[in-house]
Amino acid sequence: MTTLENAELRVAGVIEESIVDGPGLRFVLFLQGCRTHCPGCQNPQTWDFEGGELVSAQEVLNRIQGDPLVHGVTFSGGEPFEQAAALIPLAAELRRRGYHLTAFSGYTFEQLREKPDCRQLLSLLDLLVDGPFLMAQKSLELRFRGSRNQRILDVQASIAQGWIPILDPLNAESER
Numbered sequence: 001m002t003t004l005e006n007a008e009l010r011v012a013g014v015i016e017e018s019i020v021d022g023p024g025l026r027f028v029l030f031l032q033g034c035r036t037h038c039p040g041c042q043n044p045q046t047w048d049f050e051g052g053e054l055v056s057a058q059e060v061l062n063r064i065q066g067d068p069l070v071h072g073v074t075f076s077g078g079e080p081f082e083q084a085a086a087l088i089p090l091a092a093e094l095r096r097r098g099y100h101l102t103a104f105s106g107y108t109f110e111q112l113r114e115k116p117d118c119r120q121l122l123s124l125l126d127l128l129v130d131g132p133f134l135m136a137q138k139s140l141e142l143r144f145r146g147s148r149n150q151r152i153l154d155v156q157a158s159i160a161q162g163w164i165p166i167l168d169p170l171n172a173e174s175e176r
């Protein structure tokens with residue numbers, strides 16, 4: 001069983017304080033490894049599943065907790081859901097401590113909820129920015145996103161209602 005004590009994450013890097021990867025001031029954890037390979041991806045160095053470095057989930061938690069100004073955490077990549085099983089104990093502990101949790105994924109919400117580990121990780125999140133980066137739909141006007149196909153989803157509402165309410169004003173381009 002994967003626990004906070006034994007979970008290891010393959011990490012591409014971190015940003016200790018960010019205001020562009022979700023609401024408020026956030027710690028951003030970039031997970032290493034991605035199979036989606038979107039043309040035009042800004043982080044192709046995060047694709048290799050053998051790259052980055054192995055870091056214990058407990059160490060990540062300690063770093064996050066070390067900054068009292070941070071109240072949110074973002075899982076980005078790479079593809080965070082490729083490491084869903086190892087992220088679950090960290091996300092659960094962060095949620096228990098009141099952190100707002102956002103994740104970016106090249107997969108859609110509908111794809112993620114088909115896989116048990118991904119579904120469990122989803123259940124711990126507040127926001128999901130979903131879908132691959134599509135160069136043909138690229139826009140610099142979008143908040144938190146690179147292309148128009150990507151959505152900012154209220155994960156808890158989407159799970160509770162069984163469908164995705166596309167009502168979040170964060171999705172509007174003018175909200176940037």
Ligand code: SF4
Binds near residue numbers: 043077078079107
């Ligand atoms: S899903 Fe994200 S990290 Fe992966 S190729 Fe697409 S933009 Fe890059």
